Amino acid sequence: MSLSSKHLLGLYGVPKEDIQLILDTATTFREVLERPIKKVPTLQGKTIVNLFYENSTRTRISFELAQKRLSADTINFSTSTSSTKKGETFKDTVRNIEAMKVDMIVVRHQSAGVPQYLTKISKANIINAGDGLHEHPTQGLLDMYSIRERLGKLEGLKVCIVGDVAHSRVALSNIFGLKTMGAQVTVCSPSTMIPIGIEALGVKVIHNINEAIANNDVLNVLRIQLERNAGVRIPSLREYHQYFGVTTERIEKFNRDILILHPGPINRGVELSSEVADGPYQVILDQVTNGVAIRMAVLYLLGTMH
Amino acid sequence: MDIKAKIIDEQGLVRTITRLAHEIVEKNKGSKNIVLIGMRTRGEFLAERIKAKISEIENFEPSFGILDVTLYRDDFRTRLKQPEISVTNITFDVNEKDIILIDDVLYTGRTVRAALDAVMDLGRPNTIQLCVLVDRGHRELPIKADFVGKNIPTSINEEVRVRLKEIDGEDAVYLVNAPK
Numbered sequence: 464m465s466l467s468s469k470h471l472l473g474l475y476g477v478p479k480e481d482i483q484l485i486l487d488t489a490t491t492f493r494e495v496l497e498r499p500i501k502k503v504p505t506l507q508g509k510t511i512v513n514l515f516y517e518n519s520t521r522t523r524i525s526f527e528l529a530q531k532r533l534s535a536d537t538i539n540f541s542t543s544t545s546s547t548k549k550g551e552t553f554k555d556t557v558r559n560i561e562a563m564k565v566d567m568i569v570v571r572h573q574s575a576g577v578p579q580y581l582t583k584i585s586k587a588n589i590i591n592a593g594d595g596l597h598e599h600p601t602q603g604l605l606d607m608y609s610i611r612e613r614l615g616k617l618e619g620l621k622v623c624i625v626g627d628v629a630h631s632r633v634a635l636s637n638i639f640g641l642k643t644m645g646a647q648v649t650v651c652s653p654s655t656m657i658p659i660g661i662e663a664l665g666v667k668v669i670h671n672i673n674e675a676i677a678n679n680d681v682l683n684v685l686r687i688q689l690e691r692n693a694g695v696r697i698p699s700l701r702e703y704h705q706y707f708g709v710t711t712e713r714i715e716k717f718n719r720d721i722l723i724l725h726p727g728p729i730n731r732g733v734e735l736s737s738e739v740a741d742g743p744y745q746v747i748l749d750q751v752t753n754g755v756a757i758r759m760a761v762l763y764l765l766g767t768m769h
Numbered sequence: 770m771d772i773k774a775k776i777i778d779e780q781g782l783v784r785t786i787t788r789l790a791h792e793i794v795e796k797n798k799g800s801k802n803i804v805l806i807g808m809r810t811r812g813e814f815l816a817e818r819i820k821a822k823i824s825e826i827e828n829f830e831p832s833f834g835i836l837d838v839t840l841y842r843d844d845f846r847t848r849l850k851q852p853e854i855s856v857t858n859i860t861f862d863v864n865e866k867d868i869i870l871i872d873d874v875l876y877t878g879r880t881v882r883a884a885l886d887a888v889m890d891l892g893r894p895n896t897i898q899l900c901v902l903v904d905r906g907h908r909e910l911p912i913k914a915d916f917v918g919k920n921i922p923t924s925i926n927e928e929v930r931v932r933l934k935e936i937d938g939e940d941a942v943y944l945v946n947a948p949k
Contacts, residue, residue, distance in 0.1 A: 465851040491837070491854050500890040503840040763854075767845045 466764050470589040472578045473598035474640040482644060486608050488760035489753070495532065496756060506535035506766050509566045513539045514557075515592070516547075516572040521727055521751065522592050522601070526569050529758035535766070538565075553577070554584055561585050567766060570594070588765040593632055602726055603636030605757040607644060609750045610681055613722055618645035623675045625707065626685030626734055627656045627693050633726045637683055638664055651675040652707060655696035672707045677717040683724040684709055684734050700733050710736040714744055724750060770930065770945050776903070776921060777942040785918040786815070789900055790822035792916050793869055802895070803867045804832040808884055809855060812836075812872040814935045815902055819871060834859035836870075841883035863892040869916075873931040875901040878912035903942060905929050 466481050474482070495503055511530050515523055523539070530537045540560070542548070547556060557568075567588040570578050575595030582589050593599040611617055622641055628634045628650045641648050642665055649667040650657060657668055669675060675682060687693045687703060697703045714721055723735070723745040731737045739745060777785060797803050800823050807816025813835045824830040839854040870884055881899060888897060900916035905923040921929060923944065930943045 464853055488854060491840075491856050494856050494858075495840070498891060502890070504886070505840045505845065763840075764851070767851055769851070 465768055469765060469768055470578070470582055471600050471761055471765065472582070472589065472591050474600045474603045474636045474643070475598065477600075477640070477643065479643050482604070482607070482640060485604055485757065485760050485764060486611060488764060489604075489608055489756040492532075492756040492759040492763070493753065495759070496752065502532050502534060504534045505763055506530070506533040509535045509766050510564065511535050511537050511567040511569065511762070512560055512565045512587075513537060513592075514560070514568055514570045514572075515539070515541045516570075516577075517593065519571055519593070521754070522571065522599075525751070525754045526590075526592060526601075526758050529755050529762055532755070533759055533762055533766070535567075535762070557581060557585055561587065567762070588768075590761060590765065595632070596630055596635075597632055598636045598639075599632040600636050600640075601754070601758055601761060602633050603640040604761070605750055605754040606633075606637055606683060606724055606726070607640050608753045608757055609724060609746050610722065612749070612753065613746060614680060617641065620646045620681060621649070621679040622646050622681040622683060623649040623651050623669075623679040624683045624685065625651045625672065625675060625709065627688055627691070627696070628652055628661065628685070629656050629658045629696075630688055630691045630693065631685050633683075634685060638666055642666075649675065649679065653697060653703075656693075672709065673713060673717055676709070676713055676721055679718075679721065681722045681724065682709060683726075686726065686728065687730055687733050689730075700730070704733050704736075708732075708734060708736060709739050711738045711742060714739065722746065727751070770943065771948075772943050772945050773927065774944045775941055776929075776944055777919060779940040782940045782942070785902065786818050787822055789916050789918055790819050790826060793819070793898075793900065794823060794826055796898075796915070797867055800827040800829050800831050802865075803869055804834065804861065804863065805869050805871060806834045806836050806859065806888070808870065808872045808880065809835060809837045810936065811931050811933055812870075814933045815873060816869075816871040819869075819900070832861045832866075834861065836884055836887055838880060838883040838887050841886045843879060843883070857887070859891060863888065863894045866894050868894045868897045869900050870897055871900045873902050874929050875899070875904045875912075875914050875917075876907060876929075878908045878910040881912050882910050902931060903929050 569590045569592050571592040572594050575597035577594050578589050578591040624634050651669045725747050729740050794800050805816045805820050807813035820833050835858045837855050837857045839852050898915040901914045902918040904917045904920050926947050928945050928947045932939050932941050934940050
């Protein structure tokens with residue numbers, strides 16, 4: 464079995480078998496992460512560039528660790544310390560990096576479509592680590608893995624995405640992936656944070672957090688992204704918390720079996736109360752561990768393809 | 770399957786496993802410090818049978834684990850098909866233990882080389898010993914088995930197929946012509 468594409472640009476249109484294969488492969492790497500020596504020689508001799516045009520802690524560290532644990536050679540590139548500052552174009556930067564013979568490129572960029580463009584100017588395997596408001600496929604995969612790990616399946620589950628759906632690449636990757644795997648997806652947030660026409664993707668729209676908690680198996684709670692100007696779409700953070708915040712009281716009143724996911728970083732007291740963020744309903748840190756396993760699986764499957 | 774000969778039948782397999790279990794216990798002066806590690810896929814079932822036999826002889830059940838060596842293979846770049854990987858399941862500490870690595874057929878020795886690396890990543894065992902059901906020769910690496918069920922001289926155009934009830938529905942070992 465191998466994947467049907469040599470790149471991972473998004474979860475849109477990725478067949479069910481491919482997602483299944485990535486999730487199953489990640490189980491193997493999850494075991495490797497529990498060993499005293501958390502390293503296997505599988506990608507020895509492969510060179511991977513992490514091309515990060517946008518800030519990131521979690522995703523970059525997670526990719527880097529995944530690469531090191533597969534014994535690949537890695538180079539990190541971030542805009543603040545590079546020649547982009549001197550005015551070099553994106554295309555030239557990539558061409559130059561590729562001339563140094565790299566096998567895979569992991570890219571994060573503020574513009575949607577950059578990973579897709581990279582496939583046209585480079586021969587390397589391209590992995591999207593987040594492009595603009597488009598997709599963040601490895602996050603979608605690790606969310607699905609974390610849900611499957613806890614609830615044993617994805618098919619038939621009810622998953623609700625709460626928060627700024629309009630400005631979230633995590634939301635889109637989750638919607639595409641979960642729909643493919645047969646889950647029912649709902650989005651819940653103020654109307655200002657829901658893109659017009661999102662129903663076309665096959666999701667239900669609601670505006671009541673109590674209803675979201677009561678009627679779903681999983682809540683994937685997104686971060687209110689102040690850096691993306693979320694402040695103009697809600698009157699205040701306090702009001703958002705009052706109407707859409709996930710709190711222990713709400714969970715205990717409406718659904719004690721709910722599973723809470725959050726892609727991090729958390730705004731405590733905004734989308735999640737501190738108590739929920741540390742409480743028994745969430746799997747936030749498991750998501751981070753699973754993220755390394757998922758990225759190892761993706762790198763392995765793409766890196767050993769013929 | 771183009772069968773040339775049946776090398777071991779059901780009863781023969783029972784006898785061979787009984788002998789291997791006795792040899793392992795004899796060489797290790799008991800079963801207290803040994804652990805059995807079966808290599809996926811058929812080594813896993815052989816290891817389980819040897820474990821049952823040792824428990825019978827010694828009245829003590831040795832630890833048992835399953836090893837998947839896919840991540841340690843040396844042929845990722847040359848094989849046409851991407852190999853499927855599955856999970857290694859070794860839940861005990863291998864430090865200071867006498868490890869009996871169990872596989873069905875010993876051929877080039879490359880899988881065993883990968884297995885040695887894989888076990889070393891789990892800790893520092895006292896010894897690692899190799900037990901195989903069939904040794905068919907044609908080694909490409911300096912590797913030798915400690916316990917051998919049957920030595921079968923083969924030509925490069927032949928293959929040894931071990932079939933076990935757990936997955937193949939019968940217990941037998943065949944010598945077959947390699948598919949072209």
